[in-house]
Amino acid sequence: MDGYGNVLVIGSAGVGKSTLIEKVLGSSATQRSVRGHGRIAVYESLSIPFRVIDAGDIGGSCLARRAGSKAVKRWSKDNALDGNSDNDINVIWYCVEGKSRKLIRQQIADISRATSLWYSVPIIVVLTKSYSQLEREDNVQLVWDACSRRRRLRRNVRAVIPVVAETYQLSDTTFVSPEGIPQLIEATNEAMPEGIKAVGADIAAFTLKRRRAVARSIVAASTAAGIAVGAIPIPISDALILTPIETNEVNALATLYGIGKGSASKKLLTTVLEVGTVSTAARTAISALKAIPGLNIGASALNAVIAGSIVAGMGEGTIRIFERIYQGEHTIDDVEWAQKALESHLSREFVEKATGAIAKASGSEVSNVTGKEQRKALAKLLTKALLSGAMSAEDASGRKTK
Ligand SMILES: Nc1nc2c(ncn2[C@@H]2O[C@H](COP(=O)(O)OP(=O)(O)OP(=O)(O)O)[C@@H](O)[C@H]2O)c(=O)[nH]1
Ligand SMILES: [Mg+2]
Numbered sequence: 001m002d003g004y005g006n007v008l009v010i011g012s013a014g015v016g017k018s019t020l021i022e023k024v025l026g027s028s029a030t031q032r033s034v035r036g037h038g039r040i041a042v043y044e045s046l047s048i049p050f051r052v053i054d055a056g057d058i059g060g061s062c063l064a065r066r067a068g069s070k071a072v073k074r075w076s077k078d079n080a081l082d083g084n085s086d087n088d089i090n091v092i093w094y095c096v097e098g099k100s101r102k103l104i105r106q107q108i109a110d111i112s113r114a115t116s117l118w119y120s121v122p123i124i125v126v127l128t129k130s131y132s133q134l135e136r137e138d139n140v141q142l143v144w145d146a147c148s149r150r151r152r153l154r155r156n157v158r159a160v161i162p163v164v165a166e167t168y169q170l171s172d173t174t175f176v177s178p179e180g181i182p183q184l185i186e187a188t189n190e191a192m193p194e195g196i197k198a199v200g201a202d203i204a205a206f207t208l209k210r211r212r213a214v215a216r217s218i219v220a221a222s223t224a225a226g227i228a229v230g231a232i233p234i235p236i237s238d239a240l241i242l243t244p245i246e247t248n249e250v251n252a253l254a255t256l257y258g259i260g261k262g263s264a265s266k267k268l269l270t271t272v273l274e275v276g277t278v279s280t281a282a283r284t285a286i287s288a289l290k291a292i293p294g295l296n297i298g299a300s301a302l303n304a305v306i307a308g309s310i311v312a313g314m315g316e317g318t319i320r321i322f323e324r325i326y327q328g329e330h331t332i333d334d335v336e337w338a339q340k341a342l343e344s345h346l347s348r349e350f351v352e353k354a355t356g357a358i359a360k361a362s363g364s365e366v367s368n369v370t371g372k373e374q375r376k377a378l379a380k381l382l383t384k385a386l387l388s389g390a391m392s393a394e395d396a397s398g399r400k401t402k
Contacts, residue, residue, distance in 0.1 A: 230307025
């Protein structure tokens, strides 16, 4: 591909470079094997206007740095020999683990050295694994402070972005949602030289796709949480038991689609939540699901699957609403429209799909296993049935085994 910008990813072993790249480029990314220098990997995706080059751990020891920069140089040269003109590094993602302040301080000290070869290339500092929401702001400030003391970094560091590339599970029912990927794509495009920059509309279309993938992983994690809560043997008389999970789900989706915390959006969010918890639509959906005849699964599995369905249906309906607001087709003041849209989603299409999924759940793949295994199988089945469109298994599962 010609006319492409190149992003070089630098960071110590295990900071999360591969995970980050995978989530930015999506499952359609192809990895090009790089001639003669196995340690660097080059990723391309048709739907993103830049190449991503994973140089491995070149921030750490002097030796690693030398080997790494040599490999990147060789790549540039080979690329030029192949007749490609776009072999310059245009932007650097410097990855630092955002989990501990001590680590951040240490790794920031290395930025200068690790990037010295690319003297005037813009740098985006990515705080990977930024699981603690409370610390994100302080950590970003910490990085800016550290960079402001060095002239080259002051000039080159363009953005500091806390990222959670994939869902981080805290317990069966709580998790940290992915965050920061769309911001990273936008900031990267912003930092590209003028001739390479993608036009606004292209980037918007691309981040919309990435947002959708992130949204679905939020809903998938919420659904799994709903299943875990539903499996606890207390009767679900109404959907109230799911309120904390749905609140978390809706808030995470709102953040993802840039729906703020002001009073206007508060009304929208409250309304959306009411539809999913106390509304007639939610109750009717639950009774409809409970009334499916001839199910061959135990009471606790049935409760679990109903709870999961409601959370998944809510999530899918909410994504549709937030996407349309994000695209400017509606505003956050269109509360009545949102309410109707979600109610109609929960009452027709959803019940139909969920009924199919639940009937399937009484089949062997779910009823042959118990406990955690069963909950996992249920989560897989529900996200597959209830989240529309082309959601890849990777997007749905959140955690990928390596
Ligand atoms: N839940 C979660 N796990 C993450 C995230 N980022 C990284 N990890 C985990 O951290 C570990 C290391 O991540 P990698 O992406 O392999 O790190 P890397 O920088 O490519 O590591 P090397 O290739 O060895 O240098 C893996 O087990 C990842 O699953 C994240 O955002 N969320
Ligand atoms: Mg890796």
